[in-house]
Amino acid sequence: MASLADVSPPIALGALDGRYRGAVAALVDHLSEPALNRMRVHVEVEWLIYLTDHQVVPGVRALTDDEKAQLRQVVTDFGADDIAEHAEIERETVHDVKAVEYYLKRRLQRIAPADEDRGLAELIHFCCTSEDINNLSYALMVKGAVEQVWAPKAQALVDQVAAMARELREVPLLAHTHGQPATPTTLGKELAVSAHRLGRQLRRIDGQEYLGKLNGATGTFGAHLAAVPEADWPAISRGFVESLGLVWNPLTTQIESHDWQAELYADVARFNRILHNLCTDVWTYISMGYFAQVRGQGTVGSSTMPHKVNPIRFENAEANLEVSNALLDVLASMLVTSRLQRDLTDSSMQRNIGTAFGHSILALDNASRGLAGLDAVPAAMAADLDANWEVLGEPIQSAMRALGAQGVAGMENPYERLKELTRGRRIGQAELVEFVRGLGLPAEVEERLAALTPQTYTGVADRLVDHLDG
Structure with missing residues (x-):
């Protein structure tokens, strides 16, 4: 059998330099x-x-x-x-x-x-040790990769999710806490939660400090002082590091301690995990029929089942986020440790930074493409809401509690009475309205609760989306 290692041009061993080269080439x-x-x-x-x-x-x-x-x-x-x-x-x-x-x-x-x-x-x-050059080079490289490549793609995804949230802010959605029907919300508000969380991490990353040092073999300026004793070497070092657009680290061993890298990678990994959460939620909504995959889906979904359109973009994103986070986590944990004044574990570890960001960028690309191919299906969401009138037990018992606290007679044990009516059984509008009308509520409260539906019981969910703007 011919060896693929002998093929020219060389075949990439890793997916980022092979199958997915186009998506990560900017790195x-x-x-x-x-x-x-x-x-x-x-x-x-x-x-x-x-x-x-x-x-x-x-x-x-x-x-x-x-x-x-x-x-x-x-x-x-x-x-x-x-x-x-x-x-x-x-x-x-x-x-x-x-x-x-x-x-x-x-x-x-x-x-x-x-x-x-x-x-x-x-x-x-x-008067430089190799690490004087390397730490500054890596700081500039990572800074450039984050600010010019990764962050713009991440921000574009956040903007995309935020735009979807605004568009779908009024579409009622049956919530599922612990996988069970729960208080309704809106699809837009749920997307806004993800956009808000992701945006917060981006703001943390935007404030990241990129540190650098230039102070010799053990951080003492020993060779510098021996060569030119009259010079103020700490001031020269600081001036040079800051001229590169970095933050000066005055106290190091032979290596810059890489703490800033660990901080950055932890924040990027957290962004990745929130995005992973969004992908699994959207995947679930697709499986529930709340989203239809309709745009740009002229591809084969299954090699044997012609009807299928698989949510592969979100699955691909999840896999790449896991790989990215595995690398970011080990980078963050390893880079903060160096034996005594120097060992070379950081040298090998830092060569994986590009791979860690590459898998994150690939996930961003897939998640964005997946979201762009979705249409909300309000009818499917409305059907689930209409099948779960028991979720209105919460507002009814809450109104009864408020009235009981005000001294209105007949409002005793509201939670228990709604529990007896709704737990373990399905009820419809007729049963719920009959129950409300038999409570002896003040007329205004009775009419308000009798008119309530699962579709309208969304609180101020639509207005909460406005918090994305401030």
Whole structure:
């Protein structure tokens, strides 16, 4: 049997780089291995420019505007040939960050080739440990992936659910608490609950701090002080980290502690879990006939049953949310721990960040497509409401309680009397109205309760949807 591993171009092992490549391709610019190396080049370039601009090392000239532009162009143009060149250097160094340093030194020789400028190359990776470059690179990569790719897709889904909530705000729905018929609500209000929960998590994520450090092999600025003792290295470090758009972490070991990553991944995982809850609820409503899958459903539902239209988008979303959360959870738990001043468990773990976000994005895509293919079926919801008049036992006994508290005679034991009427049996409008009329209620209350139906017993559910706007 021929080996599929020998097929060219290479076959992807994982689903994200194979079957679902199109849905997650935008993440490649942020969280792939080449993206990591490009960001390392970016950090090294900016550190060189920062050092020379601020004359940190005495006697070293500042770079010209043209030289700085050319260095930054190295980052902008980082492509297939550069990826291959870096890989070739890494095969010699067996160290990815050192390979970035050597790669950039080659580029600097082309930009500033004069003999007197050869010393500038020694300021590339000056006083840095690999983690100084890596932690800043990952912070920038994750920040970009969240703000430019994941969050816009997540916000679009929240907006989609919110729009559905507003559209369906007045459609009455029989609630099911513990799987049993319960106080009616509206379909729009239930969707609004999900939109509100998801939106709250997005606001937390939007306020996330992305931390970074540049302080040497054990976080003491030891090499920095030895090289240039007169410089205020903590201030220089802070200025550089903040110039990258990150929050400076002043106290670290060799590694930035990654606590901010754990915080972010916990919030994204919580968003995923709320979305998972929405998917299972919508799946259930579809199975109950409350939603019809009618738009964009020209596909095969079952290979043997022609009548079927399966809710595959929501099932796919659920599966991908589970995979995403498994990775986000292990990232959050592992990254906050490092033995003494450094171990390399974080290096391997962080290479899975893109996969974690990729599965979340795939779920967002599927959930959005699934929701876009739904139409509410008010008739099905109305039929269930009409078959469950016993849910009106709650408002009747509550009205009796209020009257009893006001001293109206004959309102004793309202809960027990409604329990005897409704529990374990189905009643209809006639039985309920007869019961109400026999209670001796004040006329206004009697007429109000006699006119009540399961469809109209929705409280202020439709108005609650307005809270999505504020």
